[in-house]
Amino acid sequence: MKRITVFTPTFNRAYCLHQVYESLLRQSCQDFIWLVVDDGSTDNTRELVQSWIDERKIEIHYVYQNNLGMHGGYNTAYSMIDTELNVCMDSDDFFTDQAIEKILKHWDEYGNDSYAGLVGLDATLDGKVLGSWFPQDLKSATLEDLYHKYKINGDKKLVYRTAVVKSFPPYPIYPGESFVPLGSLYVQIDKQYELLCLNEILCLVEYMEDGSTRNIFRQYRRHPRGFRYSRVIELQYSGYTIVKIKALIHFIANSLQLKEFNYFGKNKYPILTYLFFPLGLLLYFYIKRKNKLIAKT
Incomplete structure (x- = not known):
């Protein structure tokens, strides 16, 4: 074998x-x-x-x-x-x-x-x-x-x-x-x-770094549930605080994209979710803007 x-x-x-x-x-x-x-x-x-x-x-x-x-x-x-x-x-x-x-x-x-x-x-x-x-x-x-x-x-x-x-x-x-x-x-x-x-x-x-960077924003737009799943797993299993914080911010942005506003109760850190909501909101609008700019090129 x-x-x-x-x-x-x-x-x-x-x-x-x-x-x-x-x-x-x-x-x-x-x-x-x-x-x-x-x-x-x-x-x-x-x-x-x-x-x-x-x-x-x-x-x-x-x-x-x-x-x-x-x-x-x-x-x-x-x-x-x-x-x-x-x-x-x-x-x-x-x-x-x-x-x-x-x-x-x-x-x-x-x-x-x-x-x-x-x-x-x-x-x-x-x-x-x-x-x-x-x-x-x-x-x-x-x-x-x-x-x-x-x-x-x-x-x-x-x-x-x-x-x-x-x-x-x-x-x-x-x-x-x-x-x-x-x-x-x-x-x-x-x-x-x-x-x-x-x-x-x-x-x-x-x-090709530029190609990879451009593609990741398209991926965010097209696959929000897949990305949110990944963030939930990182929140649950990562051993690094910085990874958990980034995951939480992305989790918020993905949930906003999906218009699923009950996301606060869908992870182990509801208080931190409220605390980092402004950063998640900013990321949501940043990704949205980047995708619009990419679409025009």
């Missing part, structure tokens, strides 16, 4: 999906399964993946579903995976040639059931690490501690034990919305487990 599943949720990305496939062909260790979750694509993704399956160069599993968004793709992947470890590879990114080998070697040396998995580094196409390297003497940490205690920044590559992700509820699916922040699962896992730190570049990404 293979040790790790690489899963790729994809939607109309046939034009770039070959990058993932080719990087998997180049892996120095082939002890993996590639699971492609086709999230309702209308391009030739199905035919393309089938052609790769027919080549029989690596083990590929393919599943098609109606469009549910990235988090829906994660739900489907987690329900299907039965290898010890799993890692997501976005359809427009790709692995470094020794990524699988490095993951499994590090896990074999240090991993056990007391850890959720491991966390490695992402880099730009020219090999520059996104954000920070890990401290050299840091063996393990929660994802939240990495960002808030150790002041690490930048996207990282997460490899989880399948038994761990299966032990938590799936991401909720809201009718008319197709996005729930993935971190709402990770902050729950952080309450029980740490991640081993692997100070190696595992993934190369095409990183």
Whole structure:
């Protein structure tokens, strides 16, 4: 049985999906399964993946579903995976040639059931690490501690034990919305487990800050219930006061957007909700204004 599943949720990305496939062909260790979750694509993704399956160069599993968004793709992947470890590879990114080998070697040396998995580094196409390297003497940490205690920044590559992700509820699916922040699962896992730190570049990404910034405001507008769910989870599970305060302010803004004015009783901090209401109101109008400006460009 293979040790790790690489899963790729994809939607109309046939034009770039070959990058993932080719990087998997180049892996120095082939002890993996590639699971492609086709999230309702209308391009030739199905035919393309089938052609790769027919080549029989690596083990590929393919599943098609109606469009549910990235988090829906994660739900489907987690329900299907039965290898010890799993890692997501976005359809427009790709692995470094020794990524699988490095993951499994590090896990074999240090991993056990007391850890959720491991966390490695992402880099730009020219090999520059996104954000920070890990401290050299840091063996393990929660994802939240990495960002808030150790002041690490930048996207990282997460490899989880399948038994761990299966032990938590799936991401909720809201009718008319197709996005729930993935971190709402990770902050729950952080309450029980740490991640081993692997100070190696595992993934190369095409990183466009401006595009990401513009997109997040559209996401806020289109998926208020998904974002509010994430804020509720952060309020419940985060170990950092600053995270809880930010989550509460966003929770207020999302509730205003939804015109659900009974939100004061829907969290554990009703007094703080009233206290931070002015900031939540300001955020609501700021997001609304940004979306109007973006729409005009």
